[in-house]
Amino acid sequence: MDIFSQMVEKIIKEQEGIIGPVALEQARKVSGLSFDLKNHKVTFEGNKKEIIEKLVEQYEYLFGQASVEVCKDAVKSMLSKIPQGEIPQILL
Amino acid sequence: MYKSDPKTTVSGKQISSTVHGILYNVATIMASTLRLEDLGHRLLKELLSVMRVAHCAFVLTTIENKIYEVMHEGYAFAPEFDEEEIAMLSNQVKMLVLRDLPNGKIKNIMRKLDVAVVVYLRTGQENIGLLLLGKKLSNIAYSPYDIQILKILAPEAAVAIQNARSFEEIRKFNVTLEQKIKESTEEIRSVNEEVYKKNVDLARLSKELSKANEKLETLDKLKDEFLSLASHELRTPMVSIKSYLWMVLEGRGGKVTEKQKDYLDTAYKSTDRLIALVNDMLDISRIESGKITLDLKRIKLNDLVEEVVREMSPRALEIGIKISEVFSPSLSEIWGDNNKIKEVLINVIGNSLKFTPKGGKVTIALNQKDNFIETSITDTGTGIKKEDLSKLFQKFSMVGGIRQKDKSAQGTGLGLYLSKLIVELHGGKIWAESEGIDKGAKFTFSLKVATPIL
Numbered sequence: 266m267d268i269f270s271q272m273v274e275k276i277i278k279e280q281e282g283i284i285g286p287v288a289l290e291q292a293r294k295v296s297g298l299s300f301d302l303k304n305h306k307v308t309f310e311g312n313k314k315e316i317i318e319k320l321v322e323q324y325e326y327l328f329g330q331a332s333v334e335v336c337k338d339a340v341k342s343m344l345s346k347i348p349q350g351e352i353p354q355i356l357l
Numbered sequence: 358m359y360k361s362d363p364k365t366t367v368s369g370k371q372i373s374s375t376v377h378g379i380l381y382n383v384a385t386i387m388a389s390t391l392r393l394e395d396l397g398h399r400l401l402k403e404l405l406s407v408m409r410v411a412h413c414a415f416v417l418t419t420i421e422n423k424i425y426e427v428m429h430e431g432y433a434f435a436p437e438f439d440e441e442e443i444a445m446l447s448n449q450v451k452m453l454v455l456r457d458l459p460n461g462k463i464k465n466i467m468r469k470l471d472v473a474v475v476v477y478l479r480t481g482q483e484n485i486g487l488l489l490l491g492k493k494l495s496n497i498a499y500s501p502y503d504i505q506i507l508k509i510l511a512p513e514a515a516v517a518i519q520n521a522r523s524f525e526e527i528r529k530f531n532v533t534l535e536q537k538i539k540e541s542t543e544e545i546r547s548v549n550e551e552v553y554k555k556n557v558d559l560a561r562l563s564k565e566l567s568k569a570n571e572k573l574e575t576l577d578k579l580k581d582e583f584l585s586l587a588s589h590e591l592r593t594p595m596v597s598i599k600s601y602l603w604m605v606l607e608g609r610g611g612k613v614t615e616k617q618k619d620y621l622d623t624a625y626k627s628t629d630r631l632i633a634l635v636n637d638m639l640d641i642s643r644i645e646s647g648k649i650t651l652d653l654k655r656i657k658l659n660d661l662v663e664e665v666v667r668e669m670s671p672r673a674l675e676i677g678i679k680i681s682e683v684f685s686p687s688l689s690e691i692w693g694d695n696n697k698i699k700e701v702l703i704n705v706i707g708n709s710l711k712f713t714p715k716g717g718k719v720t721i722a723l724n725q726k727d728n729f730i731e732t733s734i735t736d737t738g739t740g741i742k743k744e745d746l747s748k749l750f751q752k753f754s755m756v757g758g759i760r761q762k763d764k765s766a767q768g769t770g771l772g773l774y775l776s777k778l779i780v781e782l783h784g785g786k787i788w789a790e791s792e793g794i795d796k797g798a799k800f801t802f803s804l805k806v807a808t809p810i811l
Contacts, residue, residue, distance in 0.1 A: 282560050283559075283560045284556060326546075327546065328549050328553035329546070329553065330550075331550060331554045331557060
């Protein structure tokens with residue numbers, strides 16, 4: 266599981282802890298992203314950085330800045346493993 | 358003075374051809390736009406051109422004759438219309454031609470408004486407004502041909518205006534609706550954000566609680582381990598000490614002086630109390646942690662009380678107290694754990710014996726009240742202050758100390774508390790009554806009657 270997949274999994278699980286199954290429903294609406302968290306499978310169709318940005322924006326659209334902060338907090342320990350240019354801007 | 362328009366002399370064929378031309382133009386305008394303002398101004402401009410008038414205006418009204426919208430063309434300054442005057446004009450039945458009107462209020466209004474002709478805009482029975490036309494540029498009067506054209510045009514224009522007005526209203530409604538949806542969406546989003554923030558706090562609290570729970574579980578485990586230790590490592594040697602003390606007191610280890618016997622007797626009683634305390638604590642711990650299992654059976658309380666009284670009679674006799682029971686012959690059976698109920702009886706009767714002076718009485722009575730059997734233990738002992746009654750069943754209650762007749766006969770302070778736990782575990786209640794110091798006390802506990810066997 267690459268670092269981007271881990272980020273997606275961490276973000277969705279963190280959101281699920283707060284808003285329940287809505288977190289999964291919203292994540293499924295993000296185009297280019299499909300996942301099976303039980304089996305730790307995340308698939309990207311397109312630019313991974315942009316897809317993660319869309320995922321965070323999906324939560325932001327419904328729940329505001331607080332949800333972005335939750336996403337940032339969830340993946341902060343992973344950011345150092347990604348080249349600077351590849352980090353989704355919304356998570357900085 | 359109006360002059361007759363030369364066009365009045367034109368033939369019917371010519372009129373028809375011109376009307377068709379005008380109608381065609383009007384139809385083209387009506388087909389090209391649905392926006393009220395655009396439609397109104399284009400129709401007015403067409404009229405200015407066709408009728409050759411100085412100015413003209415549409416004054417659109419509501420059902421209540423209130424001015425809804427004004428559109429005008431050819432005026433040097435924007436005209437102002439009085440709602441009352443427009444209402445008066447609207448209430449007329451036929452097209453008003455200034456020249457043909459008799460002097461009067463209507464004519465005066467038309468003069469004031471600089472209007473030569475008033476045409477009603479009606480769709481079916483509904484009045485939707487007026488078309489006001491000023492004087493002709495040629496300064497000649499409106500000809501029958503002009504009037505004819507206006508009569509043909511008016512209903513067409515009215516329908517077009519009404520459609521445009523409906524469209525306008527729908528458009529405005531849509532805008533309002535969009536605005537409201539936008540506002541509601543914003544509101545929902547704002548509520549969502551608030552709920553989300555609260556959820557974040559809850560999730561955080563939940564994590565903290567989870568950690569605290571884990572700590573509590575560890576502590577609980579440690580407590581269990583400690584109790585197990587107390588049970589096996591503390592109780593066992595205590596029993597051993599008690600046995601040896603008994604043997605020494607019995608003279609099995611040689612002769613014991615009266616002084617030594619006195620000391621050993623105190624040590625023996627204290628050891629006994631310590632064992633009882635450990636046993637009570639173990640029982641309480643098991644009940645409080647829900648780890649106790651009741652061995653539920655049908656019990657005849659008469660028999661159980663008789664058994665306990667028989668066991669405790671020697672002790673009562675020894676301290677000079679008369680112990681007796683009052684049986685109720687037709688008592689139902691209860692559903693309970695025989696050993697536990699026996700423990701309650703021993704605790705409560707023992708408590709009464711402890712606080713009743715020599716020569717006193719302890720009476721046990723059983724009564725059935727509805728679906729409960731009440732066991733009451735009444736003594737003629739030291740009594741209890743009213744304010745202390747509620748403290749009796751607390752853990753390590755100090756009330757006992759107040760009633761104490763003999764300090765050396767101290768209990769563990771857990772007996773009544775343990776009795777309360779056992780009774781409540783059976784779905785019953787326990788309580789105490791006393792009229793006060795030196796007036797004796799009555800302890801009662803109720804237990805559910807067992808359902809009859811069918």
